Amino acid sequence: MQLGLSVSDSDVSSFTPLVVLELADDTKAEAITWLLNRIRDKQKIGGAELLVDQLLFPAQDGQKSNPNVFVVGSTLQRLLKGAEDVGLFKEFQDGIMRGFTYANRESFKDFYGDGEGFLSDAECQYIIKHELDTLRAKNEEHVPGYPKVKLYPGKSVVRRLQSKGVLVQYFPLHNKEDLKRLSFSWYKKIKLSFQPLDDIRHYFGEGLALYFGFLEYFTFALVPMALIGIPYYLFDWEDYDKYVLFAVFNLVWSTVFLEVWKRCSATFAYGWGTLSRKKAFEEPRAGFHGALGFNPITGREEPVYPSSKRQLRIYLVSVPFVLLCLYLSFYVMMVYFDMENWAISVYNENPNFGTGILLFVPSIIYAVVIEIMNLLYRYAAEFLTNWENHRLESSFQNHLVLKVLVSLATLLITSQILNQVMEAFLPYWLQRRRNKKVHKRMRRVMGDKELPLLEQVQLETEMNTYLGTFDDYLEQFLLFGYVSLFSCVYPLAAVLVVLNNITEVYSDAFKMCHVFKRPFSEPAANIGVWQLAFETMSIIAVVTNCALIGLSSQVKAYFPESETQMILIVVAIEHVLLAFKFILAFVIPDVPKDIQVKLAKLEFDSLEALKKRKILEAVET
């Protein structure tokens, strides 16, 4: 943790502010007192044992600022103990990643003196978020001053306050000094180099670092495709043999690329300590609810929710709902086709300007309806996934992404891909423009000079919230779709995607550093369900590529007599390619050998330690 700016320019006591809490400006005083006490209370009596202070803004331009803005910080000791609570893995003296323990802190590599700089900024903020999220109600029946905001033992206080609108938002503060250093090494340099992934992870956490790692890897992996694509485009890409060769290369490349990414991601995640962190040992996510009980694995007290109930909710409600939505979207599409046929027939009967405009009406109506349906669907998907009550943030995310991708699949299948691009890119561009405006205003206000804390908090409070990596991955997914589905028809696709991604890295980096609020770090060991999505896409690509080859006139010319024979041969080739793909995925190990050895060593040491411990216990009793 770098000691950047500190609460020194106001009248509050001096500590490094890490997280901002904003309560509604009409919050009752007794609720505020109660909340602050709970945050400051010792852990022994169920508090979070954190430091918290109020920020009082002077009135500006006649507008009264919200008085209920608080900054949260922590002592170094509390943070180190929190690191043990959340189960961070750090590199030990012997080079193995081990679960951090406060008692043994001095045996960890990079721990010097009192441990300053041992935890990254993102980790400190993650720990504070975790401590705030797990601040659970004790015997209070409701929030003081709000008889209607009910509580029960074990309910997350912060969650309840947030859902009732008392807590407006809480977010981590930027650290101007670190940010300046990061942005310089990240996107302000002009010379070509790899991204500083370790620094990104240090500042933004593992989830985002993995996204940028993937973006870079994906772009580099596309370069051979792009290089091969250019001569195909320039010269004789109508030649049949080279055509098939290109498709086969395409297939092998996409399989190898995805498998090797798993290994890269495992290497990153091991070094960052997230690969060893076992999902089941993690604390439940804040939105998870249930009767207070004991976790069967860790023995800790926490909400418990039977997984059979969750399964029932998934299979009896969510799956039928998603299928219904799929059916509905097909139905709407059919109606659209009917309307279009009708419009065309009207135009053909009486071609004039009015009926000419009529030709566009079905498409416009369809686009609007689809946009509304998509919005509703995404809202419903989020509600349902939340209602399924997943214990872990990662499985919540995976189920949400799966739901959205399924609806996307319909649209892709029904050849609405180009439409879809516009739907995905247009709002993105619009937002980018809006963000630029915000950014400009901020630059005017902030400049590059060191800002006093009060102003910084006020500005960051107004910034947009970054909603997670979903849209960024989605964009990469669609780009991957073009390259793998259509590159043998349009070999320049890879070139365009490479060019797009080069600018993408810079714009995404800029966006993270200056346009959005700083997001909380999300520990991630892999890219989650996106890996599955990319792999599924590459399987579909085999099918479509074979079909495209079968449809091409050159191939048909080879089998002038029998269309049946041609189809059978294409299908046979497709099956061989699919089989080859599965064998390739099976043969390449997901985790590099040296990481496997390190993980196994940790496991072996643990089991040995457990044996010795059980012996000691037996001796003692």
Added chain:
Amino acid sequence: MQLGLSVSDSDVSSFTPLVVLELADDTKAEAITWLLNRIRDKQKIGGAELLVDQLLFPAQDGQKSNPNVFVVGSTLQRLLKGAEDVGLFKEFQDGIMRGFTYANRESFKDFYGDGEGFLSDAECQYIIKHELDTLRAKNEEHVPGYPKVKLYPGKSVVRRLQSKGVLVQYFPLHNKEDLKRLSFSWYKKIKLSFQPLDDIRHYFGEGLALYFGFLEYFTFALVPMALIGIPYYLFDWEDYDKYVLFAVFNLVWSTVFLEVWKRCSATFAYGWGTLSRKKAFEEPRAGFHGALGFNPITGREEPVYPSSKRQLRIYLVSVPFVLLCLYLSFYVMMVYFDMENWAISVYNENPNFGTGILLFVPSIIYAVVIEIMNLLYRYAAEFLTNWENHRLESSFQNHLVLKVLVSLATLLITSQILNQVMEAFLPYWLQRRRNKKVHKRMRRVMGDKELPLLEQVQLETEMNTYLGTFDDYLEQFLLFGYVSLFSCVYPLAAVLVVLNNITEVYSDAFKMCHVFKRPFSEPAANIGVWQLAFETMSIIAVVTNCALIGLSSQVKAYFPESETQMILIVVAIEHVLLAFKFILAFVIPDVPKDIQVKLAKLEFDSLEALKKRKILEAVET
């Protein structure tokens, strides 16, 4: 360990003999003395610390028996310490499977008094085998008395003696009392019941118990198929809709069946303690060789062999060799077709008795050539797999099975299935008859009366060696092939397989108990690469079933105009079915929830214990 018969009827000291060692009858005396000393030496000075005694047979019928037959036993304490060395998992007081430790033995469930009966017979013999196998050369340059039988530090003594023919064989002894009890509860009862899998595992070890568990599971799983197949056979199985329905049911059934088996097998293996035993922590198999070094995970001293070298051997030698053999067998088949065409043309030109016989000649030659090639191939496969120098017995087995199955696949694909059945069944039946003869002779000699140890050892020495579960699984695999590939053409297949398997259980049980030498226990956590083989078969079944449906005249009648359209629809249905299959396999978790929780709990406890241990270590230094 049950104290069955003991070495009391001869002049040797009294201990329970567990394993028989037979040396060549011309072995030099100094070699024998040296070997026995190494077996008896304390572990501290590199011995196995086991009990061993010579059996002296009186001359019978004028024939002099081999004098160099030894029985090996052990003290209970040594066995318990050995159980810790091999890493057995046993149920702890709290119901969790934990690594057994001698120091903490009394905290394990079912450990009473001095621990008699805590280890099963199979486990005791497995431990002794392991201790004998890991008896490694120290500074000896060669075996005493045999200057040509070279040794180097770390080389397994037993292995070297066996490969040089000095050690003829070593095998575990039957325990007449336990065997009688087992065979009564297993196959001598007439009433229908499940097999006593726990007793089988107790007597023969986990590998065989899993095979019999699989056999039973497979048979029960076929019952619904058989029940549905009967009406199809009796009534209107020519009806198109029902035809497709049957194929779809077939597909879903085979997927669900294989996925659920994984869960069953995980449940068995957890209860038997083999699921928690991590492969990487296991001691290397006896045939594994390399320079003596340190295992990077356990830190133990053992032979080390770089996996990159193994990869090179696999991909540069084994894979090309297998592919070459595949090509060769295709080539031979082509020659066979040519010969057959030639024979038919000769017969057509001049049909008489001589040319009539000529018709059979190509088939006979082909069958003989294939049989010889198969034999050579299997020998080569075993040699190559051995040469690849796999560290673990399980990975050795998996690579061997894969090689043999690949060659089998060619034969299956090239529609030689019926031939193959005869090749697989005929030798099997022949062997069964021979076994029966051996068995009869033994029954005559042994009767049911208690035999003195000398005679028992002599009889068991002459029995056939059981070569592992390969052929048994292969038979089930082929049966599964018929059911899944052809049941929609011949719906009675499942019925016949069920009938076959009911007798199979009894004949296999009898064979294990009375026809073969008792095999050493092989700890197995699953059925290994056979799971993959069955799953691959069920994928191929989707393809063939769809093709068969497409070929049927009923379906063709549906699309009288366009054959192309029919093929495209069948291909589309096939893709949907395959996708459905993969989704199903993905959705069903491989390990039941409660076992997952128990495994995770063990892991969590271990990590916690490791943390505490590291703290203690830091305090001490």
